[in-house]
Amino acid sequence: MKRRRFLQLSAVGGTIATIGLSPTPSRANSTTTETNFELTIAPANAEMIDGTMVYTLQYFHGFDNPSPEMRVREGKQITVTVTNNDSQPHGFIIRGVAGSYIHTMQPGQTGTTTFTAPNGGTYLYLDHYKGQLNRLMGLHGAFIVEPEGDGKTPAGSETPYSVADHNPQLQALFDAFGNHPRFPGDRWRAGDLRREKLWIFSQVDPTLNERVAAGELVDPASIPDNFLPRYFTINGLSGFDTANHHLEDGNAAHDGRAGRIMPSGKQGEPCLLRCINAGLATHACHIHGNHCFELARSDYKFRTEISSNIYEHDTWELLPLQRAELLLPFERPPDIPLDRWPPVEEPFPLRYVMHCHFELSQTAGGGNYPQGAVTHWQMTDPL
């Protein structure tokens, strides 16, 4: 079987950019928060995992950063400016964030909004104009809020949540890392991209994209009954592309777009999973190797609910537009025989997949298992 061609990031027909697997420059692992975001809306051709080109719409940050992750600090004044370079009207809103709404922008127009960054958490920004249509075309991304003071518990453990939202159960869990017989090793670390990954799930039905590309005015109400996705993505990538392979040294694991998806670390280095479903299909996120702690999830009004009874799941539901945050403990995979830990004949890293268990989502173009909504995490070393 032929590997799909790699395309360079290049302008097509003068206006349409192509999103391929152009190497994203590696970056430092510490997070950076900003207060001012300037985005443009433009069409872009995206290459699916099997080589199929699909017309999409993207929010760009600069020329070559589609669907940028916006990261801010709780309580700061945030300004978002959006310029619509598409031929259709578009909007902007961050679900669950007051004041983030930008009214519909006609082609060529610019809109702006200023608001106060809410409490720590993971949010979804999208184009709400014409319901779900433009979100499915690609106009969506993550808005991440870091809590003030790294959300420290009274015992000093950093958390991804503002202190005002804490409860004793959440604090007990974050305090347990590094302090509990089950969790030897390190605590969770705020502000470190090696300790938090982002998984925005979405789906692509190319027939819908073709209709939009042809200039058809699609009635959003007609979409769900006809939506038959052929590609299933995490942060716009599928299958093989969602993980970094052939790693020579540990740090490269976190580089690029795949590095934003694939958790990698040693035993005892817990990692936060920020999960968002930007698509129309419900997902059943299933992880191997460790169960995950479900910390928070958004409700039907897009409010974040921090759990006061934190369950351990190997499979969790993610409804359309829903966000959920889980903690992957990076504990010794518990069902490896105790007398054979750490394994000797079997090499590190131990690799464990995460995939949606609605297995339809593991396909690409009607087959090609497992080139869909799958990635894996790796434990590089025992304690």
Added chain:
Amino acid sequence: MFDWEDTAFGEEITYSTFGCDVFKADPQTPDRLEPDVHIYREGAEKLDRIAPDGRRIRFWTFRDTDPAAPNQRVTHPAPEIRVTQGQIVHTHLTTSTGPHTIHHHGIEPTTANDGVGHVSFEVGDGYTYQWQPARAGSFFYHCHRNTALHFELGMWGPLIVEAPDQGDGKKRLYEDGPTYDSEMTWVAHAVDPRWHLIQDHDAGLCGLDVGLNRYEPKYFMLSGVWGNRAHYDPTTLIKAQVGERVLIRLLNASYTILRVKFTCPIEIVAADGHSWGRETWCPTTRRVPANTVLELVTAQRYDIIVEPTKTGHFPVFMQFRHWITNKVHDNGKGQLKAKVRVT
């Protein structure tokens, strides 16, 4: 040196080893220990069953090939695996038709013993998976090759890890956990007959569009019982007495959003094989009043205690909903009724 030829440990992972040319090998079990218990499974065995409307449906399954209990018949779903917490378990997989794997879902062993081909290997002729369950609870096992197809066609079965005996004659879901007098495993699953006409184990793997992104089930089943019989078939009917404690191990093994409504009060005591109400971060179980709707996506499990306080028939309604439209499948017919009969 351990021989990792033709596995993801010994070879380069590429686009084509991910799916189309996935690693196929029969290595020795690494870091092998003497087992406490042996489980034998062979797959894929084929089994034709006649649906209530007379249609013949071909299922794929695993057969129990335990040499100490020869000539076991082929069943669908695959036979239960039942072991005890702390045992060293060896699951011996042999393949009769092409490569397969066993993934013990919710069990967390090493990568080589996890049964996912693209990060380890698929099994050519035979392999022994080694694991030592650390927790008692409700799990399942399934083939993880071309999973979309192999799982739907029936290559799965329940996997129960029992708690060690605490010497007081009581059965417990897990150590120091809730007691029960009897138990029932309810697995909801569905059949899209179009999928069951596919005979090629590798359908779609190398790029062919075989429509595995489209799922339109027409038959809805509970633990291998056709939906229309689920409320009285002895396999799925729960018979209890007032004051008795029944443990229900509930799993959604369908590619649908499963809604379940008990018409009696229940208590959820665990999910995905992990207990509730025992840790400071998870201090309580969940008592659910009668007629509350639970929702389970594919592979989610709940362990439920029912303790009837009065006699009667308590139906349990299950609905299979579409993962995109959220409509009940098969134009509203995607439903079944199970039952708790209290005497």
